[in-house]
Amino acid sequence: MKKIVCFAMMLVASATAFAQDEVETTVSADVVSQYIWRGQDLGSVSLQPTLGVSYKGLSLTGWGSVGLTEPADTKEFDLTLAYTIGGLNIGVTDYWFDNIGPETRYFKYDAHGTNHVFEANIGYDFGFASIQLYTNFAGNDGTKKDGKRAYSSYGEIAVPFKLAAVDWSATIGAVPHYTTSYGTTGFAVTNVSLKATRDIKVTDSFSIPVFGQVVANPCAQKAYLVFGLTLQP
Numbered sequence: 001m002k003k004i005v006c007f008a009m010m011l012v013a014s015a016t017a018f019a020q021d022e023v024e025t026t027v028s029a030d031v032v033s034q035y036i037w038r039g040q041d042l043g044s045v046s047l048q049p050t051l052g053v054s055y056k057g058l059s060l061t062g063w064g065s066v067g068l069t070e071p072a073d074t075k076e077f078d079l080t081l082a083y084t085i086g087g088l089n090i091g092v093t094d095y096w097f098d099n100i101g102p103e104t105r106y107f108k109y110d111a112h113g114t115n116h117v118f119e120a121n122i123g124y125d126f127g128f129a130s131i132q133l134y135t136n137f138a139g140n141d142g143t144k145k146d147g148k149r150a151y152s153s154y155g156e157i158a159v160p161f162k163l164a165a166v167d168w169s170a171t172i173g174a175v176p177h178y179t180t181s182y183g184t185t186g187f188a189v190t191n192v193s194l195k196a197t198r199d200i201k202v203t204d205s206f207s208i209p210v211f212g213q214v215v216a217n218p219c220a221q222k223a224y225l226v227f228g229l230t231l232q233p
Helices: 002-018
Strands: 024-032 035-037 040-043 046-055 058-067 076-085 088-097 116-125 130-139 153-163 166-175 188-203 206-217 222-231
Touching: 040 058
Parallel strands: none
Antiparallel strands: 024 046, 024 222, 035 040, 046 058, 058 076, 076 088, 088 116, 116 130, 130 153, 153 166, 166 188, 188 206, 206 222
């Protein structure tokens, strides 16, 4: 996996060298009242920065999360190599969490002692709706009843729409089988959410996107109300 990350960095460096004017850069940070991911509670108030570069559909993105009020909250650093063509997208993500393995060392990739989880995904955006499928294929994955790797998977359908000059998105996500990663014992709906986003104008040239989200996890019998804002140059 280290070779994959190095190769991705070489691709981005090559694109920068030969097509500097066509490379796009993303720099932003979200501040959220609660870190909810696919229906799972991963922490309270959090700062979540993003840094990415893209070139002709190929992108390399770093994303992180750190708790601002609770020292014990999950610390996370993810790297995603993705490619998009038309409505189709594919990608590989290296997730690193500080609290899922026996150590907190980032550069530890031992099969049975790493804090990394490697996930592949494929999806398609139809415009009126999008579908995404994700599967863990290596790293510190969850297990099945027999203790073997679960190849934990998750899928979701999202439908965007506009209402009262606000951008909305309705999402439903499910886990297809038993896995300790999501706390499921079979097929289970783990994420039902409704999100509204709107820009707050600060000046003529600067605005701050803010969002509110209601999230329910029917499998865990949990529900959350999340508020957040995005800071970007």
